[in-house]
Amino acid sequence: MIKKRFKEYFTFTKKERNGLFVLLIILFVLILVKIYQSNKSYGEVVLFDSDFQKDIKKFEESLIPKTTTEKKNQISSVNQDDFKKDKWFVPEILFDFDPNQVSKKELKELGFSDKQAKTLMNYREKGGLFFTKNDLLKIYGIGKEQFGILEPYIIFEVKNKAEDYIPKISKKELIEINSASKEDLMKITGIGSSYADRIIKYKNLLGGYYEKNQILEVYGMDSIRYLGLVQEVLIDTNLINKLNLNEADFITLLRHPYLNKYQTEAILKYKNIVGDFTEFEQIHENNLLTKREFVKIKPYLKLN
Numbered sequence: 318m319i320k321k322r323f324k325e326y327f328t329f330t331k332k333e334r335n336g337l338f339v340l341l342i343i344l345f346v347l348i349l350v351k352i353y354q355s356n357k358s359y360g361e362v363v364l365f366d367s368d369f370q371k372d373i374k375k376f377e378e379s380l381i382p383k384t385t386t387e388k389k390n391q392i393s394s395v396n397q398d399d400f401k402k403d404k405w406f407v408p409e410i411l412f413d414f415d416p417n418q419v420s421k422k423e424l425k426e427l428g429f430s431d432k433q434a435k436t437l438m439n440y441r442e443k444g445g446l447f448f449t450k451n452d453l454l455k456i457y458g459i460g461k462e463q464f465g466i467l468e469p470y471i472i473f474e475v476k477n478k479a480e481d482y483i484p485k486i487s488k489k490e491l492i493e494i495n496s497a498s499k500e501d502l503m504k505i506t507g508i509g510s511s512y513a514d515r516i517i518k519y520k521n522l523l524g525g526y527y528e529k530n531q532i533l534e535v536y537g538m539d540s541i542r543y544l545g546l547v548q549e550v551l552i553d554t555n556l557i558n559k560l561n562l563n564e565a566d567f568i569t570l571l572r573h574p575y576l577n578k579y580q581t582e583a584i585l586k587y588k589n590i591v592g593d594f595t596e597f598e599q600i601h602e603n604n605l606l607t608k609r610e611f612v613k614i615k616p617y618l619k620l621n
Contacts, residue, residue, distance in 0.1 A: 525557035
């Protein structure tokens with residue numbers, strides 16, 4: 318029975334066998350066509366010659382965004398001359414220089430702008446001199462950031478005391494500056510009412526002058542005016558009003574020009590923890606002030 322049914326399903330006539338053969342051939346041809354198309358799609362196909370490829374590559378490269386460096390170069394090329402005239406820059410190499418002798422070319426190498434270099438040179442040509450490093454800040458356009466970079470390289474090849482630059486003139490009666498009145502100060506060469514008031518006001522804030530160079534700290538005082546003043550005054554340090562370090566309160570200490578809020582707080586906090594100061598050196602030894610700050614304020618302090 319099973320054998321009979323098997324013959325019914327799998328026995329073909331000649332016409333059926335021919336039809337099946339044709340179908341197999343068609344199927345085989347379709348498979349070959351599929352394989353051919355597949356290879357054609359993923360294979361390497363050359364659609365144009367090498368010159369056209371070069372043109373395409375050149376066009377694609379032109380579409381790539383410019384790098385940050387190229388943009389910076391473009392920006393720096395715009396109005397670069399004006400930039401150099403108005404703006405200072407940090408040079409790659411710094412070197413020691415004496416502001417009283419440095420040339421304009423050297424100033425440019427140190428990062429000074431054209432305006433800054435010209436102002437400094439004009440200041441010197443008119444008789445202006447630099448006695449301390451901080452005097453460089455008096456040149457218009459030089460800020461604290463630039464000064465902070467240049468300060469370690471500022472040197473004075475000659476003594477930086479104003480007395481060394483003073484020309485010899487006929488002697489006249491000297492005025493003791495810590496006890497002088499406004500009228501006394503106005504007798505000094507180049508000192509009018511306004512400057513006399515400023516000198517007295519700053520003297521009162523300090524407690525008195527202990528060296529002549531401190532007069533340069535008076536607001537608006539320049540080296541030319543100072544040269545006329547310094548040879549006509551003398552200083553009596555016995556007239557200095559000193560602060561009692563162990564009794565002065567926060568406001569009293571803070572009022573002094575040589576102490577700021579944080580320095581004053583450090584001094585008072587140390588005194589509250591340790592007790593009264595027994596010697597001035599405790600201030601520096603315990604890092605309440607730097608050595609330079611301590612030297613400046615010491616003449617105005619007392620312990621009892």
